[in-house]
Amino acid sequence: MPETFWTVRWPDGREEQLYSPSTVVAELFTPGTSYPLSDFQSRARVALERASDRVARKYGFACSSAMEQLDRIEARIAEFDMAADGPVICLKIT
Structure with a gap:
């Protein structure tokens, strides 16, 4: 399973690289797209639970x-x- 990293910019301007053991994050996030905090949280939960599954x-x-x-x-x-x-802004997915 290909590991995937995605970089986000938090509302305070900090950037952080996040990890997923699967490419499933690319199904739920799009680089260059902004997500309200609650939507980002929901999508991250779905993505990482699917990846773990x-x-x-x-x-x-x-x-x-x-x-x-x-x-x-x-x-x-x-x-x-x-x-x-x-x-939260998704900056890139690699």
Whole structure:
């Protein structure tokens, strides 16, 4: 399964590279697109759960790295005010 990295810009301007064990993130995110925090969180959850499920189907166990990445994303989102802060921008997917 090809690992995929995607880079985002958070509402505070910080850029961060995120990890997925699968290319599924490219099904839910588009480079150059802005996502409201709640939408970004929902899409990230779906993407990383699907990625972990793909690993489980192939190797017989879920991907702990995908779930750890989701935990880090959700912790980062908790730093922002969902209603007031700006969007998350997907910069690139590699």
